Amino acid sequence: MSEEFLKVARAAKEAAAELAPLPRSPKDAALRAVADALVARAAEIVEANALDVERAREGGTSEYMIDRLRLDEARVRAVAEAVRQVADLPDPVGEVVRGGTLPNGLELRQVRVPLGVVGIIYEGRPNVTVDAAALCLKSGNAVLLRGSSSAYSSNTALVKVMQEALAGTEVPAGAVQLVPGRSRDSVKELMRARGLVDVLIPRGGASLINSVVEESTVPVIETGVGNCHVYVDADADLDLAVEILLNAKVQRPSVCNAAETLLVHAAVADAFVPRALAALAAEGVTVHGDERIAAYGDVVPAGETDFREEYLSLDIAAAVVDSLEDAVAHIRKYGSGHTDAIVTRSVTASRRFVATVDSAAVAVNASTRFTDGGEFGFGAEIGISTQKLHARGPMGLPELTSTKWIYTGEGHLRTASGTVIARPGPRAE
Template identity: 70%
Template sequence: MVDVAGESEVIQAARRAREAAADLAVRTRGEKDRALHAIADALAADAPRILEANAEDVARAREAGTDSGIVDRLTLTADRITAIAEALRKVTTLADPVGEVVRGSTLPNGLELRQVRVPLGVVGIIYEARPNVTVDAAGLCLKSGNAVLLRGSSSARASNAALVEIMREALAGCGLPVDAIQLVPGDTHDSVKELMQARGLVDVLIPRGGAALISSVVTGSTVPVIETGVGNCHVYVDADADVDLAVELLIDSKAQRPSVCNAAETVLVHRDIAEAFLPRALAALAAAGVTVHGDEQVSGYSADVVPATEADYYKEYVSLDIAAAVVDSLDAAIAHIREYSTNHTESIITRSQAAARTFTARVDSAAVIVNASTRFTDGGEFGFGAEIGISNQKLHARGPMGLPELTSTKYIVVGDGQTKARHSSAL
């Protein structure tokens, strides 16, 4: 992986991406949208080529005994390719954040000051077996003026190679730099490590996948990382909850799609409503195929409850399992969430405005929801049109990351001869 000049293929790719990013940063919305339409059309037209490559990956995964849920995420179909292309077309309808004036003013010395959005530059995406992410990430980065380095898992190697080749061909046909979209060379972990250490060439890394992947990137990278994805999400059923609504929202939060990061993993129940709520909730969860891991009080309502361990309350199950506990008060629920949450999404079900205000003020997560399913924490559901991931951290982005979160800002200062010596009161 090393050329005669001594630089690895990963570093060479990063340098090409940096050149492409400089070109892409000044392209107009029209140019970028035309390229997105061209990519969407090319993906639809070349569906057989994509499906052939994907079939290789799927066959290899099945031979290796890969979990059926992962195989499903890896699998592409004609309908899924159509949906991926349509998602790109929807991105073209979104406002271009580049050039947006965040704030501006004329200073007392006459200087005109504007803070404007600019692309981040080179964005690295490290992700697991989801070839749709290859296109989604490339499309969002292109729209926001960023070059992207894509490092998918080896399980999707053939699919990702085909998708990126088609996207690059479309970029070339539109006169945009093809190196704005690149696969990171190499299949070993060494190439991932090189990407994580390419500080100065790569501006930010976004890992998408399980907790182990995200932790590895966060702890091993010298490139700034936006931490995404791990969702130990809570539903708290308050003493003043409507029981019918609480059961409905709990089932939707947990069972509607359990493998995603905004699915509920723990339900907390106020002691005063436990008698009315838990028998119905446990029956509904059992009917939905959910295994409940409960404390002693929850276990008292059903013999089917599995005794919970301390580890259960920290767990992101991404399966038809949920932890459950009875709490003595709203304060106790908030304390539990502070201890065990990954700060993704927490929901309170209550008819009390005071309880809702307290919960939303004191729970420190990326999304805090009142009387609705945790499943709404999503860029599309929030009206952003699309997302690159959901950030649990506080810098530089938090919650669902749409196009604006793929930008930074710079200040443009315009004067007519002002000097510090004559036009400033500062020392």
């Protein structure tokens, strides 16, 4: 590993040891100082971001991806407000998960503790730099940030502002670090930093996530791509279904919880599909439809790859299915396990859909756009996990902790015949 990387990784490790035992108050004060600094220096941040946006546009990056990259003063203020919301959240560190007194008299507790040093590898969106730092600091962790090279100027400015704000608080400034360098070598260094980094969280497209999962020697919490579905059931309110579909697809198409596939029950296809196609066309959405969808209008013919696609644009795949079971089978075959929604007035159908769709989040008569740490009341999120171990769905503060077992005795000794108490006496006060 390069000396440059080792320097920031070791600084993060040292900072994590200082940060872990801090109570809530100094952490909250530090986060509020960060939020104030972001607002006060918004112009500086926006100026740095403009360099990234200009390079992206010159490189032919799509406007949808540029939207993910762009920061203006309003977005910086929103990022700062998210930091304040994190400060207002309960501190998970020290929470007793379970415990009690064992039959032998030992008092046993399982308590939440920080993970240590959290590495984040992410693409495009510089707001993640601040969101990740805020959540890690609140949960007692140091963070090593490796954002996209396309946002390097923005991320450098944001980390500088945060470190300088932390310097005036009890939280060590070294708890927030930017991994140096723009090349893939710096990503590999972070993935191989076992012993310096306790856990790695990738956020981005399928190729990034697969690369980190397959190549990292550091334990990984896998976040997933968002091939999210909206299924319009035979008993759906069709007016509501149109509204939910448009919100899920159009409100912000470049994010992971935007809908990428529409499934329509055959019983309502004649009534719903023409309305849906017209409504989507009015919003500039290109529909990639199967043969049954194509019978209702002019669409792009859809194949296997279309139904697996995370478009992140004004495109959507669409198919007609013969039953709820067929919809679930389609989702299981093509979905990413992120968020899938059903629109129905049938309690039986909604319960069946919820029970059989194996995704991190399942929505009933609501847009897929609500799968989000902020919307769930977590403050900012560190990512949306589509795996099943440790964390699943939007990851907030509790998901950035591990646990330790603490047991307290009065001279308890374990022997072949059972528990004995050495030097029994009154409990010390």
